Amino acid sequence: DAGITQSPRHKVTETGTPVTLRCHQTENHRYMYWYRQDPGHGLRLIHYSYGVKDTDKGEVSDGYSVSRSKTEDFLLTLESATSSQTSVYFCAISEPSYEQYFGPGTRLTVT
Amino acid sequence: AQSVAQPEDQVNVAEGNPLTVKCTYSVSGNPYLFWYVQYPNRGLQFLLKYITGDNLVKGSYGFEAEFNKSQTSFHLKKPSALVSDSALYFCAVRDLRNSGNTPLVFGKGTRLSVIA
Numbered sequence A: 001d002a003g004i005t006q007s008p009r010h011k012v013t014e015t016g017t018p019v020t021l022r023c024h025q026t027e028n029h030r031y032m033y034w035y036r037q038d039p040g041h042g043l044r045l046i047h048y049s050y051g052v053k054d055t056d057k058g059e060v061s062d063g064y065s066v067s068r069s070k071t072e073d074f075l076l077t078l079e080s081a082t083s084s085q086t087s088v089y090f091c092a093i094s095e096p097s098y099e100q101y102f103g104p105g106t107r108l109t110v111t
Numbered sequence B: 001a002q003s004v005a006q007p008e009d010q011v012n013v014a015e016g017n018p019l020t021v022k023c024t025y026s027v028s029g030n031p032y033l034f035w036y037v038q039y040p041n042r043g044l045q046f047l048l049k050y051i052t053g054d055n056l057v058k059g060s061y062g063f064e065a066e067f068n069k070s071q072t073s074f075h076l077k078k079p080s081a082l083v084s085d086s087a088l089y090f091c092a093v094r095d096l097r098n099s100g101n102t103p104l105v106f107g108k109g110t111r112l113s114v115i116a
Helices: none
Strands: A004-007 A010-013 A019-025 A031-038 A042-051 A054-057 A064-070 A073-078 A087-094 A106-110 B003-005 B010-014 B019-021 B024-026 B031-038 B044-050 B056-058 B064-068 B073-078 B087-095 B110-115
Touching (some): A004 A087, A019 A031, A019 A087, A019 A106, A031 A064, A031 A073, A042 A064, A042 A073, B003 B087, B010 B019, B019 B110, B024 B073, B044 B056, B073 B087
Parallel strands (some): A010 A106, B010 B110
Antiparallel strands (some): A004 A019, A019 A073, A031 A042, A031 A087, A042 A054, A064 A073, A087 A106, B003 B024, B019 B073, B031 B044, B031 B087, B056 B064, B064 B073, B087 B110
16 A cells, blocks of 8 residues: 555544544655545545645545644544544545555544 | 546446446546546555556556547546456546646546456
């Protein structure tokens, strides 16, 4: 999976609790992305980063925040988890204008 | 805005037969097109891409894709399907304006089932 790890790989949490997912890369790629995958919706972009401390919103950013304090790590935080955020979350990396490479995913269940 | 459509949720094909997974796109500028494959409980794997040049692009595992600008299509093809090709396939596009520094936009995916 192209030097990308995600942690945790599985998580069950309760509604209203904060959750942080971590993406770590060893490729030194400039761009990092968070997507969620849901049946019937494909992959939808949550947030992305184009450099340390440089981030932008995607199409489904409400309820999510991100941080990137160093090149290799990109954190996704659900500030107060809801059942609608039950999903599989994928991190991806790329160099500008090149293809994206994906991590193995995190399966999050909000009960 | 850029978008991708995969008109078929499911494609079934017999092993040994040719397969086609369809994709159409919409961008304001010139497109940068991709195909990815996802096996169960795995992340997406890059198969092939089109930037410019020859309209027929060859990729991993014997797959190829044909870019058709007039039909705004980028269909994925393989001459002879294998049972192991059964997976979920995603088409994606990036607009090449702004040096292409925008995230990929993905289609909703097409599930391919190859029947022995």
